[in-house]
Amino acid sequence: MSSAYTIGHYVRTTLPRIGLEFILPSIPNISVFHSLFKSCSETKDSRWAFITFRRLLESNVKPSDLTFSLLIKAYVADASSSTVIDSPNTKIEANQIQTHLRKSGFNQYVYLTTAFLDFYGKLGCIYYAQHLFEEMPRRDVVSWNALICGYSRNGYDYDALEVFVQMLREGFPPCQRTLVGLVPSCGRPDIIFQGKAIHGFGIKSGLDLDCRVKNALTSMYAKCADLQAAEVLFEEIFEKTEVSWNTMIGAYGQNGLFDEAMLVFKQMQKERVEVNYVTIISLLSANAHLDSTHCYVIKTGFATDASVITSLVCSYAGCGNIESAGLLYNLMPQRNLVSLTAMISGYAEKGNMGLVVECFTQMLQLKMKPDAVAMVSILHGFTDPTFIGSGLGIHAYGLKTGLCADCLVVNGLISMYSKFGDIETVFSLFSEMGEKQLISWNSVISACIQVGRTSDAMELFCQMRMYGHSPDAITIASLLAGCSEVGFLQFGERLHNYVLRNNLDMEDFLETALVDMYIKCGRLESAERVFKSIKEPCLATWNTMISGYGLSGHEHRALSCYSEMQEQGLKPDRITFLGVLSACTHGGLVWEGKRYFRSMREDFGMIPGLQHNACMVDLLSRAGFLEEAVIFVKNMEVEPDSAIWGALLTSCCIHQELKLGECLAKRLLLLDYYSGGLYVLMSNLYASKGRWDDVARVRKMMKDTGGDGSSGISLIEVSSLEKMNNSLCLSDLSLNTNYWQLSSPH
DNA sequence: CTAGGGTTAG
Structure with missing residues (x-):
């Protein structure tokens, strides 16, 4: 032998x-x-x-x-x-x-x-x-175990549980391995109840004394965000193996407690437990310091492990360091689907769709089979209608390979088509999908808001409630944006109540949406109250508040809000300056405006963009410094656009500067800018000087070039909309939004 | 038994 x-x-x-x-x-x-x-x-x-x-x-x-x-x-x-x-x-x-x-x-x-x-x-x-x-x-116990384990590892969680029950009914005694195979299937919030029952079974039968069973249970509770239970179980493990330690590092990492994850790792080393490749992967996904971990990987010899390198590629790509990710990826002896997907999502995040498509081609050339996650990463990059061609191509690939049956992919497609503004396709994808997850509802609601179909979004919201889904922070934030759009204060307030009643996580974007809603609905005091209740407002929330003060005609409060923000140690960005400058414009604060405009470059090293320049032109010219405004435009580093000429023209109307106005109108026409607004402005300008012949001439020109360009539309909230408000508490009502659409006569 | 890629908002 x-x-x-x-x-x-x-x-x-x-x-x-x-x-x-x-x-x-x-x-x-x-x-x-x-x-x-x-x-x-x-x-x-x-x-x-x-x-x-x-x-x-x-x-x-x-x-x-x-x-x-x-x-x-x-x-x-x-x-x-x-x-x-x-x-x-x-x-x-x-x-x-x-x-x-x-x-x-x-x-x-x-x-x-x-x-x-x-x-x-x-x-x-x-x-x-x-x-x-x-x-x-x-059959013997091992056969039952193998079937349970097979179901479990392939995501057939209910089947795994059913087989377990059947096994008990047929009198086969479960062993440790049975539970080790079964418990991972219960790591989902919707069946944690069954998981707890299995845990109880384990205690009664004594099978839970096994270290591997305890590891699995620890992980199960961690996946359902029950960290207390995970901690208790981890402490109970008599002889902790490296798997136990890894599980606990992962438990903290998955729930965002990165410092705790690091402490467990340090403790693990103190106890001289050997670190394995999963330890490193868990650390990386717990946001461990990337450079130090990379060094550690090299020093400890894990640099030859494909999974560890894959994780490093993912981490580098995830934090935007796509160059380092690419270098590592190219050094990998055996490339795999996960690392290539991470590269794709890194490139997609950066908007480099050329490289995304290249990676996808490489994926096919290397005979990898793209899965749902890979598809979603690619779809994520198609952010505007210039990508319709490639987007449709990937959609077709999904149909051909059957990947479109996966609801992840459909969610990705829905958000892609909503970025394309193709709301009809969004609706048809949504109506045809089988299981509609909360995320799908959110995607389609936000798609409606983005294209301005607010009442459709609210109708969908009511349907979503009828299907038994509870809105989360993202649902509410989307709907709040819709309320801001149409000034729907009453509903916005109900959404705010819902947030408070249900203790929804007050994430940055939700706070910002709330403040914005109150401002756009004209409730500055409520906006202030929300803003003051926020412990640490993020930059976006400060920006909203600053521009909100400006919009509401409180330019001085806007400026003091800006100073306060800096006292809190936050650095302004380009959007902050738009708010600050437009506040100055509203209040005619020419001197201050000039100062902030300079400060933007001198103190923060930002080069003012077109919009910042337009603010300055507006500021100077409205205040009557038309000549200075014209010189400002001439000295601009960027080519002035229609907004800038338009701002000047508006000021010409205010100050009745006919000659300059005519000159500007010609410029605008040269820019192919045929908006009704231009004609209306010119007509008003002539009228202010009593030149009625010219008024008639301009009006005729307007008609000849295709009507008035755009008619104004006003929305007025008329009925009590009780039904909609109730849908936050009840779920039995369909919705009929009562808006009167009033076309304003010219 | 433990692990790595993804979606909604901004």
């Missing part, structure tokens, strides 16, 4: 793939083959095991049950690498071997069929596994 083993080892290490003929005795016996299979297990080479199996059949050697057992072991060993799992060949080979198993009658051995069942589960062929299980004339 030992000589046969040596032969096998020799073949694998010294004479790879030169053919077995040189090694095998002329009449090979079965133990030689068995030792060959064993060495295949060691080297995790299922391909070579398969070739050896063929040779065995050719040599007319009769396989025994042990032959199949060793063969499948080689496959299971190899399955730790993703390439084998993903390869379609593996499935075909496993099928072929199983056919021989059946033909030779060895499928009567429960342990052999169970081994195949287990392997199919690992390959993700859960229906094969199920089929095998159903066919088995006899």
